[in-house]
Structure formats: C-alpha cells, structure tokens
Amino acid sequence: MATPMHTLTPQLAPAPAPARPRRVLISTDTYPPDVNGAAYFTHRLATGLAERGNQVHVICQSEDGPRKTDLVDGVVVHRLRSAPLLVHPTMRVTVPGRLDRLMAAIEPDVLHTQGHFVVGRAAIAAARRRGVPVVATNHFMPDNLFQFAHIPDRLRIKAGRIAWRDFARIFAKADHITTPTRLAAELLSDQGFQREVEAVSCGIDLARFHPHTEPKAWARKLFDLEDRPTVLFVGRLDEEKRLDELVRALPYILNTTDAQLAFVGKGNQRGKLEQLARRIGVGDRVRFLGFVPDEQMPQAFAAADAFGMPGVAELQSIATLEAMASGLPVVAADAMALPHLVDGNGYLYQPGDVISLARHLTSILTDEALRERLGKASRELALTHDHQTSLARFEQIYDEVAR
Structure with a gap:
C-alpha cells in the first residue's frame, strides 16, 4: 500500500511592519x-x-x-x-x-x-x-x-x-x-x-494664484473699489515696508491717468498713511482694504493692474510672488532680495526715488500692450517657484x- 503523501505547508516569513510616515x-x-x-x-x-x-x-x-x-x-x-x-x-x-x-x-x-x-x-x-x-x-x-x-x-x-x-x-x-x-x-x-x-x-500655490481673463470690474466690485487703474500692495502696513513712497507717488501718477492705490493688510502705519494721503490731496484715491482672508486673495490680485513693493527688508516676499503668479507687473525697490523677482516683468527703483516709482507705475497703467507683456513674464518667473x-x-x- 502506498505511503500517503502529506502536503507540506510552506512557512511564510512574517510580513515586514509597514514603515510609518516621516x-x-x-x-x-x-x-x-x-x-x-x-x-x-x-x-x-x-x-x-x-x-x-x-x-x-x-x-x-x-x-x-x-x-x-x-x-x-x-x-x-x-x-x-x-x-x-x-x-x-x-x-x-x-x-x-x-x-x-x-x-x-x-x-x-x-x-x-x-x-x-x-x-x-x-x-x-x-x-x-x-x-x-x-x-x-x-x-x-x-x-x-x-x-x-x-x-x-x-x-x-x-x-x-x-x-x-x-x-x-x-x-x-x-x-x-x-x-x-x-x-x-x-x-x-x-x-x-x-x-x-x-x-x-x-x-507659492500656482493653481490658486493665476491670471484671470475676466474684466477686472468684477473683482473690484468684491472689494468695493472703483473701476479704474489700480496699484495694489499686500502685506503688513509697517515701517520697513516704506508705504509712504507709494502714497507720495500717486499725485504724479494722477497727472497722467485716473488711478487708485489699494492696500491689503493691517499694521501700525495705517493712520499715518491715511493722514499723508489727505494732506497731499489723494485721500479719495487711497483705499485700505484691511485684512483679506487667504481664500479671497486671488480675487484681490485680480482687481489690480500693477503690484507695488517698496519694502527694503524682504528676504523673498511671498506677496510679490503671488502677484507675479496672478500675472501682475511688478515695481519694486532695488533692495535686499526683491531684485531676484524682477527680470523682464517690471521695474526696480532706488528706495526713496518717488519720481522713478511713479514713472514706472504710470508706464504700466497707461500701456495695455506693455502691461500684458510684463504680466506674462511675471507668470513665467513665478512658475519656477512652485x-x-x-x-x-x-x-x-x-x-x-x-x-
């Protein structure tokens, strides 16, 4: 009689413990x-x-x-x-x-x-x-x-x-x-x-911040802004941002175009900026939008034609990068790390040179073809910062x- 065959069950090695996430x-x-x-x-x-x-x-x-x-x-x-x-x-x-x-x-x-x-x-x-x-x-x-x-x-x-x-x-x-x-x-x-x-x-999140093709009037309406050429600043309204330079540039810009200046952010310089704007006769063209929630920031950039950054203590400037990703031309102070962000997409000016700041912003606000070209260059530069x-x-x- 044949000896019965016994099926041998292979001994499986224990599964390795799953590696925990970093x-x-x-x-x-x-x-x-x-x-x-x-x-x-x-x-x-x-x-x-x-x-x-x-x-x-x-x-x-x-x-x-x-x-x-x-x-x-x-x-x-x-x-x-x-x-x-x-x-x-x-x-x-x-x-x-x-x-x-x-x-x-x-x-x-x-x-x-x-x-x-x-x-x-x-x-x-x-x-x-x-x-x-x-x-x-x-x-x-x-x-x-x-x-x-x-x-x-x-x-x-x-x-x-x-x-x-x-x-x-x-x-x-x-x-x-x-x-x-x-x-x-x-x-x-x-x-x-x-x-x-x-x-x-x-x-920056390039999917959230991107150029909009719709007319800017819709975005301006969200923030109760007049539908006119708009320079935007985003950030703390504090001393090292030198925001008085944007306010003092506005009268020169108004000699050529019907513009307005919008500030997004909070800080201890707001009262002084409001006082300066009234004193030099542009109080009705400077708008303070206060704190804007992060989820609404893409619309804030969509409301603008140009982005101004006069700060002199920026190690990179996330706000400027977000403006660039949104397709905005940039005019920034030639200081600290800001020159790193301006290359064919806008202009640099020497801190304190309000006349140059106004001239650069005026050229952007009054020339649609230039504005479009600089805006495309901004987006291309921003793509390297995903x-x-x-x-x-x-x-x-x-x-x-x-x-």
Whole structure:
C-alpha cells in the first residue's frame, strides 16, 4: 500500500511592519492667525507636508494665552502658553520653558525650526538633547524688529550686530540651514555667518494664484473699489515696508491717468498713511482694504493692474510672488532680495526715488500692450517657484539629515 503523501505547508516569513510616515516637527514663533510672511509660509509648509503623507506637528505660541493641542488642516498644532508682546499690537510671545517632554512624546524624525526666538531656541535645545536632527530656515532681519522695539536710528547698527550674533549662535546648532533666496543666503555670509546656507524658495500655490481673463470690474466690485487703474500692495502696513513712497507717488501718477492705490493688510502705519494721503490731496484715491482672508486673495490680485513693493527688508516676499503668479507687473525697490523677482516683468527703483516709482507705475497703467507683456513674464518667473518643488526639496533634506 502506498505511503500517503502529506502536503507540506510552506512557512511564510512574517510580513515586514509597514514603515510609518516621516514625522516632522516644525517650531515657529509666528503662526496663523498671525498675519505675516513667515506665518503664512510655515502654515503652507505644514499643511503641504501633511498633504504629501507626512505626520506633521507644529509647536507655536497660543493665540489667546492658554496651552492647548488641536488637529487643524491635517496638522497637530501644539500651542504653548503665551502672553501679549508689549512692543507689537497683535502678536503674542511664548512663555519660555523646556520642551523635552513634548519632544519625547512626539518622537520626530526631524525638527524644522523657522526661527531662533523663544520657541525656536527651546525646540533646538530639546532636539539636541534627544539627538533629533535639526533643519533651520531663516526669515529674520533686524530691520523687521527695530520699529516695534523702538530702537533709535543712531543705535540700530549696533543693535543689528548684537541681533545677528545671537542668531548665529543659535542657528550654528542646526544640521542644515536654508533661507528663501540666494541673496538672503549671501546676507548671512555678509553678517559673518560661517555655515553653508541653501536657498530654497518659500514657493507659492500656482493653481490658486493665476491670471484671470475676466474684466477686472468684477473683482473690484468684491472689494468695493472703483473701476479704474489700480496699484495694489499686500502685506503688513509697517515701517520697513516704506508705504509712504507709494502714497507720495500717486499725485504724479494722477497727472497722467485716473488711478487708485489699494492696500491689503493691517499694521501700525495705517493712520499715518491715511493722514499723508489727505494732506497731499489723494485721500479719495487711497483705499485700505484691511485684512483679506487667504481664500479671497486671488480675487484681490485680480482687481489690480500693477503690484507695488517698496519694502527694503524682504528676504523673498511671498506677496510679490503671488502677484507675479496672478500675472501682475511688478515695481519694486532695488533692495535686499526683491531684485531676484524682477527680470523682464517690471521695474526696480532706488528706495526713496518717488519720481522713478511713479514713472514706472504710470508706464504700466497707461500701456495695455506693455502691461500684458510684463504680466506674462511675471507668470513665467513665478512658475519656477512652485511650492510642491520646495516641499519635495525639504523632504529630501529631512532624509539627508536623518541619515
């Protein structure tokens, strides 16, 4: 009788445990509802990384005081106890403290800090104690602090040196350092910072910000603007933006064309700008639209014919990039990183040269063919700043420092 055959069940190796998503911790001293470029960039970085499948945590200041943790837009936001910042009308500052317990609870693969102030330095210190690699992005310039700290002009050079030394001491602890533009990286070198700095654009959402073919009257109506040639500024209405230059240029522009100037944003210079506009006889042609929610910003750009950026402390200027993506010609101060954004799509002028500023804006507002050509060039330049490209590069950096 034949010996029965026994079926042998092969021993399958256990399936490998699925790799968990990359876990990124972002630290920042400014985050929405704060309204500024660094806050917007950090929010877009966090939500963009989450949409790409990363586990993202953000440590920032509480917007109303108490400590709390929420899941917002796919991001775990840990808000630390905060107090009003006495030198700023709307921002708050985190109460200093150690972040070791929070760092241990999150167990990030990498820390990406957006600054070197209270939250940033506490997060870097906790990461270093735990052996977590650190990526640091600089958005800081001393000029952005002088007006709020009420530093007299005669002391600003000395105060700037002290501020840069403090920055260098903290950022020297990072494994990889980035800043939005090559010119911004050169600024750090000029200030004596010895580490290599990589330029990675803040990036913009090119799908949301794009040229509109409809007549501009529809967009102007949304913001209660008259249907006339419009120069737009978007950003904080603060001292280093030098917005009085746009107001003082307007009478010269009105000699040639029936124009108006629209400001989007809030800040402590609004009262002075309103007073200046009335004093020089253009009060009825300067409109302050206040805070415009991010979801309505594409329509704000669609209402304009040209974008003016007279600031002298821009490390990139997200607002200018969004204007360019929307197909607007740009007239910007020849200062800091703004020349990086003007190449065949508009004009640069020397800060303080109001006559040149007015001349450039007038030529754009009065020449439709020129306006169309410059607008197309703006869009082409903006295409090189796709935020998905920036997000992909940051993910590569995270993996490099983690290895």
